[in-house]
Amino acid sequence: MLLKRIGAAAAVAILARASLPAAAEDAAPAGERALACVNRTSGAAWQIVIDYDKRTVDANPARISESAISWHDAKDGGNYTLDRKSGDLTVVVASSTGGYFLYDHCSPEK
Secondary structure: OOHHHHHHHHHHHHHHHHHOHHOOOOOOOOOOOEEEEOOOOOOOOOEEEOOOOOEEEEOEEEEOOOOOOEEEEEEOOOEEEEEEEOEEEEEEEEEOOEEEEEEEEEEOOO
């Protein structure tokens, strides 16, 4: 029962973000920006590329606001939310067993 509630809560959060009016999205920088991300627990590192002109992250459609960037990656089923101020990246992955959350951190590449 608890697992179903977690999955339902994740679905509600995703739908709430998808229903934001276009006016809630603020102007973003132009062009592409690569960010280095790391899972602080496992040490796994990777890069994401945000294209502000196309409003995508790694070619996935994204919602870009002043405070956050969120997207869904159909390849891994993850729903990602990047806090633009802190660089904290939260990943929610739903599954038949209730899913899970991952907490990562991204910072601009130099």
